[in-house]
Amino acid sequence: MRWLSGIKKLYPVFSIPFLLFSVTLLCAQGEFLIDTQPGSYSQSNPTVAYDGTNYLVVWQDTRNGTYDIYGARVGAGGTILDTIPIAISTASNDQIKPQVTFGDLYYLVVWEDYRNDVYNFDVYGCRVNKIGNILDTSGIVIKDLQASYALDPAVSFDGTNYFITYSSYDIYFWDEIYGEFLSPSGQRVGWGVNIGGSTAGDDHRSKIAFDGTNYLVVWHALNKDILGSRVTPSGSNLDVTPISICTATGNQTEPEVAFDGTNYLVVWQDDRNGNMDIYGARVTPSGSVLDPEGFPICTQGSTQTNPAIAFDGTNYVVVWEDYRNGNADLYGAVLSPTGSVLDTFIVSSKPGDQVTPSLAHGSGNQILIVYSGWTDTYNGIPINTMRIWARFYPITDVDENTPRKSYVSTLRIYPLFLAEDDLFTIQWTSKNPSVSIEIYNIKGDQIARWEFSNKNEGVIIWNLKNKLGVRIKPGIYFVTLSSDKEKYYKKFIVLR
Numbered sequence: 001m002r003w004l005s006g007i008k009k010l011y012p013v014f015s016i017p018f019l020l021f022s023v024t025l026l027c028a029q030g031e032f033l034i035d036t037q038p039g040s041y042s043q044s045n046p047t048v049a050y051d052g053t054n055y056l057v058v059w060q061d062t063r064n065g066t067y068d069i070y071g072a073r074v075g076a077g078g079t080i081l082d083t084i085p086i087a088i089s090t091a092s093n094d095q096i097k098p099q100v101t102f103g104d105l106y107y108l109v110v111w112e113d114y115r116n117d118v119y120n121f122d123v124y125g126c127r128v129n130k131i132g133n134i135l136d137t138s139g140i141v142i143k144d145l146q147a148s149y150a151l152d153p154a155v156s157f158d159g160t161n162y163f164i165t166y167s168s169y170d171i172y173f174w175d176e177i178y179g180e181f182l183s184p185s186g187q188r189v190g191w192g193v194n195i196g197g198s199t200a201g202d203d204h205r206s207k208i209a210f211d212g213t214n215y216l217v218v219w220h221a222l223n224k225d226i227l228g229s230r231v232t233p234s235g236s237n238l239d240v241t242p243i244s245i246c247t248a249t250g251n252q253t254e255p256e257v258a259f260d261g262t263n264y265l266v267v268w269q270d271d272r273n274g275n276m277d278i279y280g281a282r283v284t285p286s287g288s289v290l291d292p293e294g295f296p297i298c299t300q301g302s303t304q305t306n307p308a309i310a311f312d313g314t315n316y317v318v319v320w321e322d323y324r325n326g327n328a329d330l331y332g333a334v335l336s337p338t339g340s341v342l343d344t345f346i347v348s349s350k351p352g353d354q355v356t357p358s359l360a361h362g363s364g365n366q367i368l369i370v371y372s373g374w375t376d377t378y379n380g381i382p383i384n385t386m387r388i389w390a391r392f393y394p395i396t397d398v399d400e401n402t403p404r405k406s407y408v409s410t411l412r413i414y415p416l417f418l419a420e421d422d423l424f425t426i427q428w429t430s431k432n433p434s435v436s437i438e439i440y441n442i443k444g445d446q447i448a449r450w451e452f453s454n455k456n457e458g459v460i461i462w463n464l465k466n467k468l469g470v471r472i473k474p475g476i477y478f479v480t481l482s483s484d485k486e487k488y489y490k491k492f493i494v495l496r
Contacts, residue, residue: 030395031348034072034370034388035085036378039063042385043070046370048360049100049107051130054081055360055368056107058088058098059388067094069111073132074390076362086132089124089139091115103157103184106135110142110153110164123150123166127186135186142180143168150178156208156215158233161189165206165217177206177219179231193235196242203227209257209264211285214238216257216264224251226268230287243287246279246294248272258309258316260337263290265316267297267307272416273491276303278320282339295339295412298331299490300324310359310367317367317393319347319357328353330371332393340429340457341410345395348373354389367393411481411488419495424464429457432483442476464494 034057035043041063048057058071069089073081089095093114100109106127113124124139142164143150150166157163162182167175176196181189195206195217206219218228227242246252250272257266263282270279277299281291298304302324309318319332330347348354352374360368368390375387412427426437433454439447439462447466452458464472474494481488 031350031373031389031391032078032080033375033378034059034074034080034390035070036080037084038378038381038383040383040385043388044372044386045097045356046372046388047098047100047358048368048370048390049102050360050362050368051102051107052363053130055362056100056102056109056128056132057368057370057388057390058100058109059372060096060098060111061085064090066092067096069095069098069109069126071100071109071128071132074368076366078390078392082132086128086134088126088128088134089113091124091139095124097152099153099155101155101157101162103162104159105129105184108155108157108162108164108182110155112151112153113139121149121151123153123164125155125162125164125182125186127184140182140186142166142182152204152206154207154217156210158210158215160233163208163210163215163231163233165195165208167204167206167219175203177203177217177229179217179235181233181235190235193231193237195229195231195237196240205254207255207257209259211259211264213285216259216283216285218245218255218257218266220253220255220268224253226252226255226266226281228257228266228283228287230285239287243283243289244292245281245283245289246270246292248293252279252294254306256307256309258311260311260316262337265309265311265335265337265339267309267318268294269305269307269320270294273299275299275301276305278304278307278318278333280318280335280339291339293414296410297333297335297341298322298344304331306356308357308359308369310361312361312365312367312393314365315342317359319359319369321355321357325349327351328355330354330357330369332369342431345393347371347391347393347395348389350374352376353386355386359393365394369393411479411490413479413490413492415492417493417495418464422464424462424492426460426462426479427458428460428481430481430483431456435481435483438480438482440478440480441472442478447472447477 046059055074060067061070070085072085098111110125123142127135150168153166165179179193215231225247226245229239255268267280278297279294281294305321307320316335322331329349334343354373357371370390372386373389375383410429437450479490
């Protein structure tokens with residue numbers, strides 16, 4: 001609990017108990033290795049898509065001395081259908097950062113490619129059919145005619161064409177987001193679209209989701225805010241001035257997005273609290289941001305980065321890198337469409353690092369989670385490098401006779417910085433129907449308290465008055481949510 005000792009050193013008189021997430025501790029037997037070939041080559045940056053029957057897992061791979069793009073199909077029961085991985089692109093120099101989606105007939109894999117110039121990179125693509133055959137052996141060049149380079153590709157499918165976005169110089173030498181359409185036959189459709197970005201440029205890490213009518217493209221900007229634009233399947237940019245999804249204090253980066261049939265959920269890594277945490281916000285198909293400050297998904301007190309997201313037909317599943325135990329593990333959360341955290345779980349806590357998760361929704365509520373993880377040996381053969389691993393969600397590899405404990409609350413407060421005459425909003429949910437909400441000052445004195453029985457969620461609007469009806473003074477304060485199963489805290493500051 002290094003983060004707790006750090007808080008006590010900062011505030012030695014503060015003795016309020018902090019949240020300890022009660023999550024199911026899972027063994028590693030549900031995790032499986034995608035490529036079991038011996039060798040010290042490494043694999044990283046996996047991505048995954050589902051074709052209605054099987055999954056295609058794609059990654060960057062060093063077996064040939066440079067980074068190439070490889071893949072393998074995985075059955076819904078976990079069977080590896082390509083025990084010798086598929087060589088998707090082994091062109092000269094490096095091919096990195098693959099992304100994949102499935103269309104009506106074929107997968108489209110896209111990646112950042114250095115075959116033409118190690119200093120002037122491109123985006124290439126390749127179609128792969130459902131039985132693992134490569135349809136474009138030399139790759140398809142995907143890049144706007146204005147672009148001097150292209151990087152960080154993302155890809156989606158709208159039922160008619162593929163849509164690929166990337167970051168590139170515009171005519172003013174700012175990094176902006178561009179988009180291209182490809183037909184299922186691999187032909188370019190139209191002349192692409194300048195999705196734009198912030199006025200300061202340096203827009204990167206675009207991701208895409210399709211709502212059945214339009215795409216939502218999200219990215220992070222130079223000032224480390226999360227922005228977005230809606231794009232029609234015909235290539236019209238509906239938001240020439242990008243949507244400000246989150247412009248909170250600190251840095252918001254590495255966004256991901258999914259659609260639940262009603263709204264989008266955008267998730268990202270966020271350091272507004274001093275540590276990198278995982279936050280999210282809902283966006284409507286009309287472009288309205290329902291959570292403009294964002295809401296916390298995991299603020300465990302250590303570092304959480306690189307979130308991935310999928311919608312399982314009922315709820316969202318979010319997985320991220322988590323450093324609470326010192327090295328990089330993978331943790332996850334289940335969120336309702338309204339953004340409430342319903343459950344948390346551990347994906348992988350094997351020795352060594354587990355990083356860069358990616359998710360794909362399969363049949364029913366099944367989700368395949370893939371990631372790059374340290375592998376010392378496999379079946380007694382030394383490997384000692386990073387390889388691609390996978391496991392299915394829902395997690396089922398535990399003793400079914402052992403009760404699962406998933407008592408998790410969400411505690412949202414806003415604003416985080418407020419004047420003495422502001423109203424303070426506390427929103428909470430809990431699986432335990434009996435909870436208390438308490439306000440403490442920096443000395444640990446209780447300022448206010450509310451108790452609830454047989455109520456799993458609620459909202460409190462507080463006028464900043466203590467138990468005696470006197471407005472509190474400027475300073476640092478803490479909100480706690482307590483039950484017999486959990487405790488959670490949030491800090492806020494009264495400025496004047």
